[in-house]
Amino acid sequence: xxxxxxxxxxxxIVKTFPGVRALDGVSLSVMPGxxxxxxxxxxxxxxxxxxxxxxxxxxxAGRIFIAEEPVIMTSPQQAKAKGVVFIHQELSLADELxxxxxxFLGELPxxxxxxxxxxxxxxxxxxxxxxxNVGFDARTRVGDLSIANQQMVEIGRxxxxxxxxxxxxxPTASLTDAEKVVLFKVIADLQARGVGxxxxxxxxxxxxxxxxxxxxxxxxxxxxxxxxxxxxxxEVTQLMIGRSLDLSRxxxxxxxxxxxxxxxxxxxxxxxxxxxxxxxxxxxxxxxGLVGAGRTEIAETLFGLRTPSAGQIxxxxxxxxxxxxxxAIRHGIxxxxxxxxxxxxxxxxxxxxxxxLPQVDGLRAGPFVSSGAEVEIFDHYKEKLDIRTPGWxxxxxxxxxGNQQKIVIGKWLSMxxxxxxxxxxxxxxxxxxxxxxxxxxxxxxxxxxAVIVISSEMPEVLHVxxxxxxxxxxxxxxxxxxxxxxxxxxxxxxxxxKEGRVx
Amino acid sequence: xxxxxxxGIGRLLAKQGILIAFAIFMIGxxxxxxxxxxxxxxxxxxxxxxxLGVMALGVTFVVIGGNFDLSVxxxxxxxxxVVLDLHDKIGPALAIPAMFALTLALGAFIGFLVGYMKxxxxxxxxxxxxxxxxxxxxxxxxxxxDIADKAGTWFAVFGQGRVLGVPVxxxxxxxxxxxxxxxxxxxxxxxxxxxxxxxxxxxxxSGIPRARIVFLTYVLSSFCVAVAGLLQASRSLGSQxxxxxxxxxxxxxxxxxxxxxxxxxxxTIFKTVIGVLILGFIQNGLLLMGLAFYVQYVVxxxxxxxxxxxxxxxxxxxxxxxxx
Numbered sequence: 114x115x116x117x118x119x120x121x122x123x124x125x126i127v128k129t130f131p132g133v134r135a136l137d138g139v140s141l142s143v144m145p146g147x148x149x150x151x152x153x154x155x156x157x158x159x160x161x162x163x164x165x166x167x168x169x170x171x172x173x174a175g176r177i178f179i180a181e182e183p184v185i186m187t188s189p190q191q192a193k194a195k196g197v198v199f200i201h202q203e204l205s206l207a208d209e210l211x212x213x214x215x216x217f218l219g220e221l222p223x224x225x226x227x228x229x230x231x232x233x234x235x236x237x238x239x240x241x242x243x244x245x246n247v248g249f250d251a252r253t254r255v256g257d258l259s260i261a262n263q264q265m266v267e268i269g270r271x272x273x274x275x276x277x278x279x280x281x282x283x284p285t286a287s288l289t290d291a292e293k294v295v296l297f298k299v300i301a302d303l304q305a306r307g308v309g310x311x312x313x314x315x316x317x318x319x320x321x322x323x324x325x326x327x328x329x330x331x332x333x334x335x336x337x338x339x340x341x342x343x344x345x346x347x348e349v350t351q352l353m354i355g356r357s358l359d360l361s362r363x364x365x366x367x368x369x370x371x372x373x374x375x376x377x378x379x380x381x382x383x384x385x386x387x388x389x390x391x392x393x394x395x396x397x398x399x400x401x402g403l404v405g406a407g408r409t410e411i412a413e414t415l416f417g418l419r420t421p422s423a424g425q426i427x428x429x430x431x432x433x434x435x436x437x438x439x440x441a442i443r444h445g446i447x448x449x450x451x452x453x454x455x456x457x458x459x460x461x462x463x464x465x466x467x468x469x470l471p472q473v474d475g476l477r478a479g480p481f482v483s484s485g486a487e488v489e490i491f492d493h494y495k496e497k498l499d500i501r502t503p504g505w506x507x508x509x510x511x512x513x514x515g516n517q518q519k520i521v522i523g524k525w526l527s528m529x530x531x532x533x534x535x536x537x538x539x540x541x542x543x544x545x546x547x548x549x550x551x552x553x554x555x556x557x558x559x560x561x562x563a564v565i566v567i568s569s570e571m572p573e574v575l576h577v578x579x580x581x582x583x584x585x586x587x588x589x590x591x592x593x594x595x596x597x598x599x600x601x602x603x604x605x606x607x608x609x610x611k612e613g614r615v616x
Numbered sequence: 617x618x619x620x621x622x623x624g625i626g627r628l629l630a631k632q633g634i635l636i637a638f639a640i641f642m643i644g645x646x647x648x649x650x651x652x653x654x655x656x657x658x659x660x661x662x663x664x665x666x667x668l669g670v671m672a673l674g675v676t677f678v679v680i681g682g683n684f685d686l687s688v689x690x691x692x693x694x695x696x697x698v699v700l701d702l703h704d705k706i707g708p709a710l711a712i713p714a715m716f717a718l719t720l721a722l723g724a725f726i727g728f729l730v731g732y733m734k735x736x737x738x739x740x741x742x743x744x745x746x747x748x749x750x751x752x753x754x755x756x757x758x759x760x761x762d763i764a765d766k767a768g769t770w771f772a773v774f775g776q777g778r779v780l781g782v783p784v785x786x787x788x789x790x791x792x793x794x795x796x797x798x799x800x801x802x803x804x805x806x807x808x809x810x811x812x813x814x815x816x817x818x819x820x821x822s823g824i825p826r827a828r829i830v831f832l833t834y835v836l837s838s839f840c841v842a843v844a845g846l847l848q849a850s851r852s853l854g855s856q857x858x859x860x861x862x863x864x865x866x867x868x869x870x871x872x873x874x875x876x877x878x879x880x881x882x883x884t885i886f887k888t889v890i891g892v893l894i895l896g897f898i899q900n901g902l903l904l905m906g907l908a909f910y911v912q913y914v915v916x917x918x919x920x921x922x923x924x925x926x927x928x929x930x931x932x933x934x935x936x937x938x939x940x
Contacts, residue, residue, distance in 0.1 A: 418821075442823040456821045459814035461881050470811055470822040473804045481802040524822070 118181045120145050120309035121197065121278040126165055126175035135161040138175070139335045141328050143278055143309035148300060150320045150341070151313045153330035154353055154515070154543035159313055162330070163280060167192050167199055179277060196277035198270075200284060204263050208256030213238035215255050216269045241269045245299055261292035268299060279303060280311040285319060286541075297323055315543055317346045329353055354545035369579075370394030372430070373563035374532045376415075379424030384410040385587035388424070392532065392565060397558045399578030400567040402607045407587040408567045409451055412534045416448040417441040428531060442471055445531035449521050451540060451567070457521040458509050465491040465505035468524045494523030498553060515546025522553065533557065534565040539573060551577050571600060585609040638894050645901035652904055659783065665896035666785035667692075667844045667851075668863060669889065672870040673796050674840030676888045679871050680800070681833040682813035682880025683730055683737035687722075687744035688841050688867055692860035694752040695719045695845025700761040700855055708771040716842045722748065723838020724831070731830035745864065752857050762854035775851025785847050792843065796836075797885035809833060813880030869916055870895050873923045895919070 119142040128136040136158045143149045153159050164170045166177065168186030176183050179195055186192050189199060206215050213234050214221070222230040222237070238251035247265050249258060255266060264284060271279055281300070285293050300323060303310060312324055320327060321341060329336040329352040336352045375391040385407030392398045400408040413419045415426065417435040426433055428444055435441045441448070450456035458467050469476060469487045476486045491505045498519040502512055509520060518538070525533060538554065539547040554577050558564055568574045574581055581593045583606030590606040645652045671688045678685040695715050702711035726744055730737045763769060777784040800806035811819040812829045820826050848859055874891030876883025898919065899912045 416821075438820060438823040439825065448821065450821050455815070455817050457818060459811050459818050459881065461814045462810060466807060466810075470807070470819075470824070473807050477804070481798075482804050482807060 117144060119143055119178070120180060120307075121166075121311075122178040122181070123162070123166065124176045124178065126162065126177075127173045128161055128165055128170055129173050135333050136165065136172070137333045137335075139330060139333070140175075141311075141335075141338075143311055145277075145307040145309055146304050147326065148304060148310045148312050148324045150324040150327040151311055151330070152315075152320065152327055152349060152353060153336075154513070154545045157330040157353070157543070158333040159330060160282075161333075163199070163282065163311075163313070166197065166280070193271075193274055196274060197280070198274065198276045198278070199280045199282065200264070200267050200271060201282050204260075204267055206255050206263055206266060208254070210255060211251065212242070212249065212253045212255055212258075212266050212269070213251035215266055216241065216251075216273060218270075220273070237273075238269070241272050244272065244302065245269060246295070259292075261288050261295070264288070264296070265299070276303075276308055278309040278311065280313070282313045283315070284312075285314065285316065293319070317349065317544075320349070321346070331355070350544060353543070354548075367395055367559050369396050370561055373428070374415075375427040375430075376411075377425040377427070379411070379414065379421050379426065381410060381414050381419055381421050383587065384419075385584075388589055390582055390589065390592070392563045394563045395558050395561045396579045397554060397564045397566055397577050399574040399581040400565065400584060401569075401571065401574045401581055401603060402584035404569065405586075406584040406607065408584055409536055410587075412448055412536050412565070412567055415441065415446055415532070415534060417446075442528060445529075447525035447528050447530035447533050449518075449525055449533070449535040449538065451536040453514070453517055453521060453541070458517060460508070460510035462509060463506050464495075464500070464502055464509055464512070464520055467509050467520055468494065468527060471524065471528055490527050491523075494519075494527055498523050498526075499549065513543075513546070515542045515549070518542055518546070518550060519553075522550070526557070530562070532563050532565065534567070536567045537569065538566060538577075539568075539570070547573075571603065575600070575603075583607045635890075638897075641898060641901065645897075645904065649901075649904045652901060657900070657904075659786070661896045661900045662789075662893070663783045663785050664900075665892050666783075666789035667847050668866055668870065668896070669789045669892040670792055670840050670844045670847065671837075671863065672867045672888050672892050673792055673885060674837035675867050676871050676874075676876060676883055676885055677796070677800065677809055677833040678737075678837050679868075679876045679878065680813045680880060680883045681809045681830055682816065683830060683833070684868075684878075685726075685741050685834065685837050686738070686864045686868070687726060687741040687748060688837065688844075689860040689863035689865075690745045690748040690752070691719060691722060691838065691841045692845050692848065692863060693855075693857060694722075694748050694755070695842050696849045696855045696859050697752050697756050697761050697857060699845060699849045700763055700853070701755065703763050703769070703771060703849075708769060712846065715845065716839070719838050719842035719845065720835060723835045723841070726838070727831035727834030730834060731827040734827070749857075749861075756857055758857065760854060760856050766853045769853070771850055772853060773850065775847050775849070775853075785851070788843065788847065792840070793885055793889050796840075800885050805829070805832070810881055813882075815881070866895065866916065869920045869923075872920060875923075 122142040124140050126136050126139045139158065139162055141149070141151070141162070151159050151162070161170065165172045166186060167189045168191055169189065177186060178184065179197065184195060207218065210218070216238050217234060222233040224230045235251040242249070242251060245265055245268060247262060249262060255263060258266065284296060288296060300310060312320070314320060324341050326338055326340055327344065327349055328338045329349060331353060339349065370393055372391050373394045377389050379388045380386045388411055390398065400411070402408050410419060414421050415435065417437045417440050420436060426435060433444050435444060435446070454460060459470070465487050468491050473482055476483050478486070488505055494500065495502070500516050500519045500523065502516060509517060512520070522535070535554065538550050542550065551573070554564060554566060558579070566574065566577055575598065579595055581595070581598055581603065583590045583593065583603055585607050586609065590609065593603065651657055671692060675685050675688060698718060699711050699715035702714055706714070726740060729735045729740045763771070774784055774788070779787055800809065808819070808824050808829045811822065811824055812826050816826050849855060870891040871883065871888050872878065872891070873894055874883065874887035874889070876888065895916065898915065902912050902915060903909060
């Protein structure tokens with residue numbers, strides 16, 4: 114009997130950063146042909162572990178083996194030469210170059226005098242693309258491809274060497290369902306070739322669909338490895354967060370107050386038309402729809418980032434004109450934007466300064482900003498939102514996604530808004546922080562806040578909303594109460610089917 | 617393990633590198649030439665750095681706000697020429713406010729173009745460098761500008777006076793550094809400058825008027841240029857049209873040397889002052905060593921490259937990247 118050896122094995126990896134034990138003796142092994150899921154909340158140590166594997170961080174202790182040979186990784190390039198390839202969530206392609214040039218970037222086949230051997234380049238690339246079964250060729254400009262196809266190019270890059278192990282980091286973050294199917298097919302092909310795969314994702318569905326084993330990290334520690342076929346979502350979640358996640362329906366039991374916001378026939382060019390709705394204090398109104406349905410644009414219009422071409426906005430019964438975020442803030446509208454890193458936070462600033470940014474003018478002691486008043490606000494929301502950070506001096510960019518999002522929410526709650534708009538409240542956030550943020554939104558409503566939640570995740574919308582507005586192509590298709598909404602009629606509404614008829 | 621010790625040293629070097637290099641430089645110079653650490657030499661260095669330093673204070677705001685200002689040298693020439701010319705025409709008491717008004721107007725114009733019109737600051741201020749030089753030559757007719765009665769004017773007090781034995785330029789530089797240091801670190805305006813330079817979009821989403829903040833950093837920078845022009849004019853009571861030529865790069869060098877990121881969002885007034893002093897002492901040291909003044913151009917450039925390298929090294933935690 115021949116023993117099968119792991120293609121890749123990490124053994125007792127320890128990595129300490131100043132003040133943080135990011136990895137505390139983590140082990141992981143990947144067998145040939147295995148898809149091995151790596152799961153954990155943001156901040157659990159998945160990225161650090163992969164950076165150690167890619168030679169970006171040197172481990173303080175522990176060893177890495179490739180086919181049971183100990184190796185020291187010094188750079189991603191060297192890891193690739195040893196057959197360990199990374200497919201990153203964020204693509205790193207040159208838009209203006211062809212697919213072939215991207216795939217062989219830095220290692221173009223050459224003829225004499227440094228001339229590029231275009232024929233070999235295109236032929237080899239086409240051969241690789243054929244194994245990926247994609248509908249474009251080597252000469253296509255990368256900028257003309259969809260995100261999914263660009264990801265295929267990224268995968269093609271991995272295949273220029275004969276990989277032993279491929280690491281996929283959140284590969285489906287921006288893929289449609291159809292595109293995912295293609296990706297999973299490619300993963301299955303790699304598997305069949307005996308390649309070991311590490312698959313990092315937050316999405317349970319996918320994990321259970323394609324992986325063989327699941328290794329869970331929590332707070333930099335190894336929590337265990339489960340065989341996918343013998344476990345379920347609950348067990349994995351519990352391992353990840355130490356308890357299970359509640360996604361049940363959640364209609365309010367408390368009394369609702371007066372109408373906080375009323376929108377009448379609001380139109381913004383071709384982005385959305387004739388949008389009308391109202392929102393009461395103590396209510397969570399969900400907006401659900403496909404990307405491009407106009408949800409975010411409505412939020413941006415309410416927040417003064419876009420100018421409506423028609424329609425009316427009434428706050429507590431008073432018609433208002435909002436032409437800039439400054440005015441929106443003055444009127445008591447707050448927006449937690451969808452893109453946390455680019456719109457929500459100044460990543461290089463500390464926690465306190467980020468949180469008090471919109472009201473820094475108001476926190477004066479004489480001509481100066483009152484540090485005391487700022488710290489008081491920060492401490493209040495740190496406690497209230499359970500933000501895990503060593504202190505207000507911590508640079509926001511160093512926090513996990515969930516804690517960053519809480520900073521943004523704290524920033525806008527501290528403005529005591531009449532209307533709080535939260536766009537994609539849990540995008541890129543791990544499952545544990547997700548449920549915390551959901552509970553937080555429910556709590557805010559119970560405290561009398563009027564909240565709008567925009568989300569692309571149906572379970573989330575169903576979970577947090579008292580009412581749901583379904584949008585399609587810039588129009589409100591239907592409004593549901595939490596009693597009447599079902600997954601089916603919601604999907605129909607956002608696909609443009611209005612109560613059984615095609616719109 | 618040896619590898620890790622090396623990394624630790626690398627990190628320390630990268631973090632405090634510029635201070636360590638400065639210390640080595642100072643010790644070397646002091647050993648080579650006793651005069652270097654004499655009190656009057658040190659005071660002289662700080663005094664001659666004051667003009668550059670004052671301009672660097674303003675440019676620090678612009679750089680933290682995420683922009684460049686290459687116009688300060690040429691703008692300082694204009695301020696100097698204008699205040700000297702007006703001194704004899706309308707008297708110093710009116711010449712000074714008139715010069716300030718003109719300089720602030722130019723700063724406001726640049727601020728308008730970069731802030732409100734959202735034009736690239738590198739292009740705008742590079743263009744203004746040249747345009748203002750033209751303006752200066754037009755004003756002076758290309759001739760040197762001199763005050764007629766050099767002995768009899770109180771105007772000399774800013775550049776040549778002493779209060780309690782301390783040269784006035786040092787007092788003005790120190791006073792302005794303290795005030796602007798507080799403005800940057802303690803006021804809402806300062807906070808907004810960091811926010812706009814750190815992430816302009818997030819600043820907008822937080823209700824910060826980005827255009828106005830950028831505009832104000834340029835006005836502030838031009839105010840500092842006007843002060844520098846005043847010091848320059850008062851010190852020499854006469855000037856060429858090109859007195860500030862090349863200073864924009866030295867100013868930028870001091871700001872970078874102090875550790876402000878050219879991407880915006882980081883840096884402090886204190887660090888800029890350190891940067892100014894390092895530059896001043898190194899140039900002085902080279903002169904005392906008997907090297908020609910133009911050697912300092914090469915050395916200054918070398919120091920800037922060193923500073924940028926150490927800054928990058930600090931960010932990646934290694935002195936160099938083994939793979940490109």
